[in-house]
Amino acid sequence: MRTAYTSDQIRAAELALMAKLPEGTLMGRAAAGLAAVCAGLLTGVRGRVYGSHVVLLIGSGDNGGDALYAGARLARRGARVVAVLAGSRVHEGGLAALRAVGGRATDLRVPIPEQARELILEADLVVDGLVGIGGSGALREPYATLAGLTAQASGLVVAVDVPSGVDASTGGVDGAAVRAQVTVTFGAYKNGLLIDPGARFAGAVEFVDIGLGPYLPDPGVAAPTGEDVADLLPRPGAESDKYRRGVVGIAAGSDRYTGAAVLAVGGAVRAGAGMVRFVSSAEPVRLVRARWPEAVTTIVADPLGGNPVEEVGRVQAWVLGPGLGTGAEAHAVARAVLSTQVPVLVDADGLTLIARDRGLLRRDAPTLITPHAGELSRLLGVPRERIEARRLEHVRRAAAELGVTVLLKGSTTLVAEEDRPVRVNTTGTPWLATGGTGDVLAGIAGTLLAGGLSCYDAASGAAYVHGLAARLAVRGDLAGRAEAPIAALDVAQALPEALRVL
Ligand SMILES: NC(=O)C1=CN([C@@H]2O[C@H](COP(=O)(O)OP(=O)(O)OC[C@H]3O[C@@H](n4cnc5c(N)ncnc54)[C@H](O)[C@@H]3O)[C@@H](O)[C@H]2O)[C@@H](O)CC1
Ligand SMILES: Nc1ncnc2c1ncn2[C@@H]1O[C@H](COP(=O)(O)OP(=O)(O)O)[C@@H](O)[C@H]1O
Ligand SMILES: [K+]
Structure with a gap:
């Protein structure tokens, strides 16, 4: 499990560790790690460090100090280093170290942009030491202008600890931020490096251990690794039969929306359900039978004329909602499914139904909801953009207010449950932004619920496997082939391979 922290948590840990070490030790470790990554990158693109042009963007705090000491190390190896001093103060020790080895510093406090502009645009490497966890x-200006210029840099951009402009604790970005190819982070991951929009600005994250581990508190955010997910997933044993492996019920589709049902059933079948029981009206049932003969189907002609799921048979978990519709008949199906005593995953139209009738969520068995930002917006009465800008805050709030487990979809998928760290998914690809992939995800998570996983584990496990399957589908395999667009069904089809390589 990769854990992540807020700025305050990291600062407290740093203080505790620093109290046991001679002054400057941590900054020394940080700068050495930063310089090593920069040297490796320069060697990769230019063949050597010697003679390369390095520009350091220096703010007034210790983040600038790290960059200056790292710049001094690069200058010692023959790089031509210029520090752009953007703050009202500067880390004096760092600046002296840089100057001592021939590094230059331009005092651009008065007329800043022009000179800095050329330096940034033409450098082989720009090091962002404007602000770190103290941001x-x-x-503010002139930092914002400098950060904006990094988007036009022709060379590499490396952020120190966290890209300036990204809120390290939340991943929020208000205004300009440095767009880095690589972020070299010290001591521990910051939440903002894993959660969008911040994560987008961080690029690849390189971790430098400065010895903080024993001083870190319990994390508020955690990203399961492939190994963690592999450990969670149920695997059939010699004694397994289809019922013990888990029967998932899927109440989805309507005469108007049939595709969502086919995709959700596909996700469930391909994720390894013992059995899928599908219940819907005649047309989706016909299509599901044609595409997935493995599913056992039940047609409910009149959901209002009795309990619409009574005839379905035993299931260990339900998936409710993809393509279900939102009228009175859909409501009757939702009420019947949510009245059962087994875990229920609510997605898509099911979420619209519970947004209108919160009473549906009053139940004893566990509930997992899987909204995207638009659906969560209706549930919380908060604008969609605000949710996307502050995902961590809103996914936590939804879990607390609704008393359910929440999987928030989007460019970063988060899973929240009260009193547990928010789980961040690290797989996936922007190619997933295509109609129907969410239905496949619902099917996968339903299978894992039916297999006995908790809502929290089923949601984070499903997101991981779904994202991995999508990456496989996009490339044909994982070995660096070119990318191609995918359709939702491709994700379902790639699930067995994803489970194989996990
Ligand atoms: N504390 C420690 O033990 C260590 C800290 N390290 C480095 O120190 C950094 C934290 O240093 P600091 O606490 O000095 O803080 P920062 O250097 O992150 O930033 C603080 C400075 O930035 C200014 N600032 C804050 N927000 C701003 C904004 N929106 N616009 C413009 N200016 C803004 C503040 O006025 C202050 O001068 C870490 O991110 C890391 O890079 C590392 O050297 C490792 C050890
Ligand atoms: N930019 C993105 N990067 C990565 N994954 C994305 C992105 N946009 C969407 N996704 C993923 O694609 C899926 C889309 O699901 P959803 O919004 O429910 O669409 P649909 O209802 O069409 O199935 C989710 O798993 C979501 O996390
Ligand atoms: K920075």
Whole structure:
């Protein structure tokens, strides 16, 4: 499990560790790690460090100090290093170290942009040491202008600890931020490096151990690794039969929306359900039978004329909602499914139904909801953009207010349950942004619920496997082939291979 922390948590740990070490030890470790990554990158693109042009963007805090000491190390190896001093103060020790080895510093406090512009645009490497975990709020000038210029840099951009402009604790970005190819982070991951929009700005994250581990508190955010997920997933044993492996019920589709049902059933079948029981009206049932003969189907002609799921048979978990519709008949199906005593996953139209009738969520058995930001917006009465800008806050709030497990979809998928760290998914690809992939995800998570996983584990396990399957589908395999668009069914079809390589 990769754990992540807020700035305050990291600062407290750093203070505890620093108290046991001679002054400057941590910054020394940080700068050495930063310089090593930069040297490796420069060697990769230019063949050597010697003679390369390095520009350091230096703010007034210790983040700038790290960059200056790292710059001094690069200068010692023959790099031509210029520090752009953007703050009202500068880390004096770092600046002296840089100057001592021939590094230059331009005092651009007065007329900043022009000179800095050329330096940034033409450098082989720009090192962002404007602000780190001490940053708060939108970047002020001249930092904002400098951060904006990094988007036009022709060379590499490496952020120190966290890209300036990204809120390290939340991943929020208000205004300009440095867009880095690589972020070299010290001591521990910060939440903002894993959660969008911040994660997008961080690029690849390189971790430098400065010895903080024993001083870190319990994390508020955690990203399961492939190994963690493999450990969670149920595997059939010699004694297994289809019922013990888990029967998942899927109440989805309507005469108007048939595809969602086919995709959700496909996700469930391909994720390894013992059995899928599908219940819907005649047309989706016909299509599901044609595409997935493995599913056992039940047609409910009149959901209002009795309990619409009574005839379905025993299931260990339900998936409710994809393509279900939102009228009175769909409501009757939702009420019947949510009245059962087994875990229920609510997605898509099911979420619209519970947004209108919160009473449906009053139940004893566990409930997992899987909204995207638009659906969560209706549930919380918060604008969609605000949810996307502050995912961590809103996924936590939804779990607390609704008393359910929440999987928030989007460019970063998060899973929240009260009193547990928010889980972040690290697989996936922007190619997943295509109609129907969410239905496949619902089917996968339903299978894992039916297999006995908790909502929390089923949701995070499903997100991981779904994202991995999508990556496989996009490339044909994982070995660096070119990418191609995928359709939702491709994700379902790639599930066995994803489970094989996990
Ligand atoms: N504390 C420690 O033990 C260690 C800290 N390290 C480095 O120190 C950093 C934290 O240093 P600091 O606490 O000095 O803080 P920072 O250097 O992150 O930033 C603080 C400075 O930035 C200014 N600032 C804050 N928000 C701003 C905004 N929106 N616009 C413009 N200016 C803004 C503040 O006025 C202050 O001068 C870490 O991110 C890391 O890079 C590392 O050297 C490792 C050890
Ligand atoms: N930019 C993105 N990067 C990565 N994954 C994405 C992105 N956009 C969407 N996704 C993923 O694609 C799926 C889309 O699901 P959803 O929004 O329910 O669409 P649909 O209802 O069409 O199935 C989710 O798993 C979501 O996390
Ligand atoms: K930074």
